[in-house]
Amino acid sequence: MAKHALLSTSSAHRWLNCPPSAKHSATYQDTSSEFARQGTDTHSLCEYHLRKALGMPTENPTEKLTFYDQEMEECAQGYAAYVMEQVEKAKQTCSDPVVLIEQRLDFSRFVGEGFGTGDCVIISDGTLSVVDYKHGVGVLVSAEDDPQMMCYALGALELFDGIYDIDTVSMTIYQPRRENVSTCVMTKEQLLEWAETVLVPTAKLAYAGEGEYKAGDHCQFCKAKAVCRKRAEYNLERARYDFEMPATLDTDEIAYILTKADELANWVSDVKEYALQQALSGTDYNGFKVVEGRSNRKYVNEEAVAQAAVDAGFDPYEKKVLGITAMTALMGKKKFEEVLGGFIHKPSGKPVLVPLSDKRLAMNTAQDDFKEN
Secondary structure (H helix, E strand, O other): OOHHHHOOOOOHHHHHHOOOHHHHHOOOOOOOOHHHHHHHHHHHHHHHHHHHHOOOOOOOOHHHOOOOOHHHHHHHHHHHHHHHHHHHHHHOOOOOOEEEEEEEEEOOOOOOOOEEEEEEEEEEOOEEEEEEEOOOOOOOOOOOOOHHHHHHHHHHHHHHOOOOOOOEEEEEEEEHHHOEEEEEEEEHHHHHHHHHHHHHHHHHHHHHOOOOOOOOHHHOOOOOOOOOHHHHHHHHHHHHHHHOOHHHOOHHHHHHHHHHHHHHHHHHHHHHHHHHHHHHOOOOOOOOOOOOOOOOOOOOOHHHHHHHHHHOOOOOOOOOOOOHHHHHHHHOHHHHHHHHHHHOOOOOOOOOOOOOOOOOOOOOOHHHHHHHO
C-alpha cells in the first residue's frame, strides 16, 4: 500500500492520536459508504458554483450526480457565496488575491508522500487561507487545531511561501448542514513548530507501526475499531457504571457517564455489526445464531396493483400536499416564500440533553421557570 494512502490527511486525527492504528487499519479492506459518495457529488457541485461565481470556465455537473437534490444545491450555493465573501475581504488589503480551487497540496517534506486537495486556497497580502467543505451532518467538525486542515495549510505554504511573504495562516471548515463555519488562525511559525514537534515524529512512528494504541473519539472511522483491544478496554472501563445502583450516582458521576454514553453505544454497535458480518461468513459465536429479521409486505408491481384496484372500482391513490422541500423545488425559493411563507410554522423541537459545546441556545427548564416566578 502506498505511503500516502497509509497516512492520509482525512485520517490524520486518528493516526496522530494512535500511531499504530495506521498500519493496523491498513490490513482491512477499503469500503465506500453512500455518505462518502454523496460528499463527492457535493464537492463537484461546490466547485462548479465557485468557478461560475469567479467567472471561470466550468460545466454544470448536476446531470452526472447520483445524489443531487435541492438541499445539495443550496449547500453548494451557500459555500460559493461564503468563499466569495472571503475573496472580497481579501481585496480590501490586496488588489489581486490569488484564488485556487481543488488545488493539490503537497506536504511530503513533513509526511512521506503526503498530499491532499484543498477545496479553496486564497492568498492575499501576508495571509494564506484554506477553506474546506464538509457535507457530513453526523459529526460537528471544528477547525481549531484540526490536523487535516493544518496539513493542507503546510502544503499550501510549500507552494507559495517562497513567492508571497506569508505570516498568517487561516483555516476554515464550512459545514452547512450543521450550520457550522469554524475558523482557526495561527502564525506561520506556530504551524511550522507543530509540524516539526508533533507531525513529523508521530508520522515516523505511524509508518513503522510503532507507538502506543490510544482509544478516543478518533476511533470513529478506524477500520479496526470493532476488534481493537485498546478500544474494548477503554469502553468496558466506562461500562462499569452500568453495574452501580442509580441511587449511588451523584450529578458529577451522571455528567461523566453522559460524556461517554454515545461513544460507548457506538462501540457496542460496531462490535455487533462486525460480529454479524463474521457470522454470515461462517464464524460461530457461542450462544448466538443468525436469523431472518422482520420485514414488511410489499407490492411486486405497483402499476399492476393500481390497475387491478381501479378495475375493481376502487381509487388506489392518496392525495396529499407536497412536503416543504418538494414544494420549494416546484415553485423556487423566492416564489415559495412569496406564496406560502405565511403558512409555514416551525414547532419547538423535542428537548435533547447535549454538551455545553453545542452551539444551540439552552432551553428554559422547569427550574428556570420557577426562578423567574
